[in-house]
Amino acid sequence: MSVTLADRDSAGATYAxxxxxxxxxxxxxxxKERILGDLARGAVLGPAPSTIDQFTLQHxxxxxxxxxxxxxxxxxxxxxxxSQ
Numbered sequence: 001m002s003v004t005l006a007d008r009d010s011a012g013a014t015y016a017x018x019x020x021x022x023x024x025x026x027x028x029x030x031x032k033e034r035i036l037g038d039l040a041r042g043a044v045l046g047p048a049p050s051t052i053d054q055f056t057l058q059h060x061x062x063x064x065x066x067x068x069x070x071x072x073x074x075x076x077x078x079x080x081x082x083s084q
Contacts, residue, residue, distance in 0.1 A: 012062035019063045027070065031077035 058065045 012059065015059060016062045019057055023066075023070075023073075027073045027077050030070075030074045031081055034074065034078055035081060 057063065
C-alpha cells in the first residue's frame with residue numbers, strides 16, 4: 001500500500017485548514033448579508049440563517065465538533081462590522 005500515516009496527517013491538516021477557511025467565509029458572508037438585508041428593513045440582527053449540520057463536517061481527529069454556534073459567530077461579526 002502506498003498511503004502512509006504521514007499522507008493521512010497531511011490530508012487531515014489540509015481538511016482542517018479548509019474547514020476553518022469555509023467557516024470564516026460563511027460567517028463573514030452571513031453577517032454582511034444580514035446587515036444589508038436588515039438595513040433595507042431598518043433593523044439589525046434579524047432572524048438566524050438556516051442551520052448547517054456541523055456534524056457532517058466534523059472529523060474526530062482533524063476537525064472535532066466546535067461548540068461555537070454559527071449564529072453566535074455571525075452576531076459577533078455583525079457587531080464588529082457595524083462598529084467600524
